[in-house]
Amino acid sequence: MATTPRSGGAAGSGAAQRPNGTSQNKSCQFKLVLLGESAVGKSSLVLRFVKGQFHEYQESTIGAAFLTQTICIEDTVVKFEIWDTAGQERYHSLAPMYYRGAQAAIVVYDIQNQDSFQRAKTWVKELHKQASPNIVIALAGNKADLSNIRVVEFDEAKQYAEENGLLFMETSAKTGMNVNDIFLAIAKKLPKNDGANNQGTSIRPNGNETNRPTNNCCK
Amino acid sequence: MMTDGDQQEALIKRAEDEREDIFRRYDLGLDPNNVVDPWENPKFEIYHITDKYGFMHDSRLPNTRDSQEVQRNKIELERDKKWMKMLSHWPPAPEKLHKRVYKGIPDKVRWSVWKLLLNVDQAMATHKGVYTRMLQLAKKYSTETRQIDADVNRQFRDNLAYRERYSVKQCSLFNVLNAYSIYNSELGYCQGMACVAGVLLLYMHEEEAFWALNALITDKKYGMHGLFIEGFPKLTRFIDHHDRILSKIMRKLHKHFTKHNVDALLYAIKWFFVVFVERVPFSLSLRVWDIFLLDGDRVILSMAITILYLHKDELLRLKDMDAIIEYLQVKLHKNFGYNDDDAVQALERVMKKLKDLKLDQPPPAKSNEFPTRTLGDFVEADFEKKIGRRRNDYTDTEKQVITDVIIRQEQNAGDVQSTMSYETSECATVTLTVPEDTHSLRSSLAGTSVASSETMSLEDNNIHLKTANMLQNTPQRELLGT
DSSP, X not given: OOOOOOOSSTTGGGOOOOGGGSSSXXXXXEEEEEEESTTSSHHHHHHHHHHSOOOTTOOOOXXXXXXXXXXXETTEEEEEEEEEEOOSGGGGGGHHHHHTTOSEEEEEEETTOHHHHHHHHXXXXXXXXXXXXXXXXXXXXXXXXXXXXXXXXXXXXXXXHHHTTOEEEEXXXXXXTTXXXXXXXXXXXXXXXXXXXXXXXXXXXXXXXXXOOOTTTTO | OOOHHHHHHHHHHHHHHHHHHHHHHHHHTTOTXXXXXXXXXXXXXHHHHBOTTSBBOSSOOOSSOOHHXXXXXXXXXXXXXXXXXXXHTXXXXXXXXXXXXXXXXXXXXXHHHHHHHTTHHHHHHHTTTHHHHHHHHHHHHOSOHHHHHHHHTTSSTTBHHHHSTTOHHHHHHHHHHHHHHHHTTTTOOXXXXXXXXXXXXXXXXXXXXXXXXXXXXXXXXTOTHHHHSTTOHHHHHHHHHHHHHHHHXXXXXXXXXXXXXXXXXXXHHHHHHHTTBTTBOHHHHHHHHHHHHHHOTHHHHHHHHHHHHHTHHHHHHOOSHHHHHHIIIIIHHHOOSSOHHHHHHHHHHHHHHHHHTTOSSOSOOOGGGSOOSOTTOOOOOOHHHHHTOOOSSOOHHHHHHHHHHXXXXXXXXXXXXXXXXXXXXXXXXXXXXXXXXXXXXXXXXXXXXXXXXXXXXXXXXXXXXXXXXXXXXXOHHHHHTO
C-alpha cells in the first residue's frame, strides 16, 4: 500500500517510509507529552505502557523522562515518543519545552484527589491556548483501582472531557486497566496520512536515516 | 500442687493448642489477619540483597567477596586510621585533604567529614533552637507539606532506612524539608531537595541534615538555591556552560546530540539538581559528593563532562534519541562500566583539563541565584499558596524561562540543519585522516597546540581504562599497565 510520509510534525517526518510501497506497513511517529499534578501517576502510566511494570514507589521525576513505545493499529506502525514531565508547580515553566510540537497529550489526574482534577483542567486550558491546534488530548483519571475511595466522579470527568473534545478514560497503572487502551485510542485519533500537522518545532530533517520503523511490531 | 496427671494433661493441651494454631494459620493462608513473623517472609532476604549503604538489589549479593573487594576493604581500613588521625588535627593541609578526599572518604568517617566540610556543628551552635522553631512553624504554616509527603513516600524506598513507611528516617526527611521550607521561605520546597536531604540523612541526624542542606543551598560554594528557585537561573547558566564545553572539546558528540535532539536540559537537570544520585551507581555518587563538598559546584560541570567523555564511543554508536537518553538516565545508574576509582581519576583529569583550557568556571552567578529574604524570618504565605492553587498566569520569571527554553530549542533546530551539511562534507575528510573522535577533538582544538596535545594524552589514558573496564572483572594489573 502506497503511503505518504508525514511531513513537518515534530517527529512526523521521522516516519521513514520506503517509497512506493515496498513496505507493507505505514509507519508514523508521534510526540506525546504527559502532564498533570505531582504524584498522580504519570511516570507509572508510562512505565506500565512501555515496560509493563509497576513500581509502588516510583521515584519522583526531576525535569522529565523520555521513553518510546511502538504499537500497531491495523496496517500502521505507530511509534510514540513519550515525554513524561515533573508534576511540581515549580517545574511548570519547563513544560512548554515538552509540549511544543507534541501531537498528543495525556493529562492525568488522581480520582482520589479533587485538586488534581482541577489542575488537569488548567493543563487542558493551557494546551488549547499554547500547544499545536491539532493536538489530540486525552484525559486520564488514574488510580482507578482505588475507585471505592474516589472523589472525582466518573460522569463529572466524562462530561468535562466531552465538552472540551478530549478522549477520556479512567486508568490504573497498578492493574494495567485501560493503560494500553488510552494510548491506542490516541493513536487511532491521530492523523496517519496527512502532512498538515506542521506545528512542530523540533524538526528532524534526517528522519529517514535515524527513524527506521521496526518491521516486526506486531510480534 | 500439680499432679503428674495434671502436668501431662497440660502438656497435651499445649501441644493441641500448638497444632490447632498451626492449622489455623494454614487455613487463613494469605488472609491479612494471618500474622506472620517478619523472619518468615522472603522479604527477610533483604539482608542478602542489601549493600553496605542500605540499598536493596534485585538479586542476592555474592556470598563471598571477590579479591578486588577484599583489597578495597583492606585499603579502606588503612584509610580509616589515617582519617581518624587527620580528624583529630583538623584542619589538615589543603593538599593532603585534597588528595585524600579524591581517594574517597571512608564510609565510617563520612559523617564527621561531611559535617566539617559543611560547617554543620558551627551552624548548629550559632543557631541554637532555630531548627526546632522552624519545625514548629512548619507544623502550622508550611504550604509544601503535601508535596513533601508525596515525595518522602517515594524517596529511596529501596533503602533500608527509608523502606518502612513512617520509619525514623522518613519522618526526619519529612521534618527537615518542611522546616527548611519555612527557614528559606523564598525557596520553599522543590522536587530534588528530597533526594539531597535524603542522602544527607543517611549519614546525619535530623538537625545536622537541616544545616547541611542549608549550607548546600545558601553557601556560595554550592549555591543550590539558584538551581531550585523558581525559574532555575543556575540551571540555565550551567547548561549553557556545559554546552560551551561540549562544543569546544567534544565537538563530535555535541553534534551527535544536536542531530538526535538530545538537549542537555533533558539529561543534565537531574545530574545537577541531585549531584548524580540515581544517575550513576550510589557508591560513585558518594565519591562525587565527597569531591563536590570539598571543591564546590564546578565539580558538577566536570563530572557531567567526565560521564560523557568516558562513554562517548558508546553514545556515538547510539543512533536514536531514546537510546541515548535511556543510556544516560537508566543504564549508567545500573552499571557505570568503570569502577569508582577509575571514574574519579578521570574526573580529576577532566577538572585539570578544563582548568587548563579556562573552561572550568562558568560565568558568574547573578543575584537572583541567592536568597534575598533573611533566612529564618517567618513570612506567611499568600492565600493562593496556602490553598495550593495554581496562579492563572505565568510569573515574569517563568515567562523568561519559557522564552529562553524556546530560543534554545529553535537554536538547536537550526544547528541540526547546519550540522547536516557540515557532516556531509566532513565524511570525505574523515576517511582520509584519523577515524572517530580523535579527528574532531584535534580540529576543535586547532590553534591551541598545547591544549591539543594535553587533551590527546587524556584520551590515551582513557584507552587503557576502557579496555580494562569493558570486562568488569579484569585484573587490576591491566589498569596499572598505563
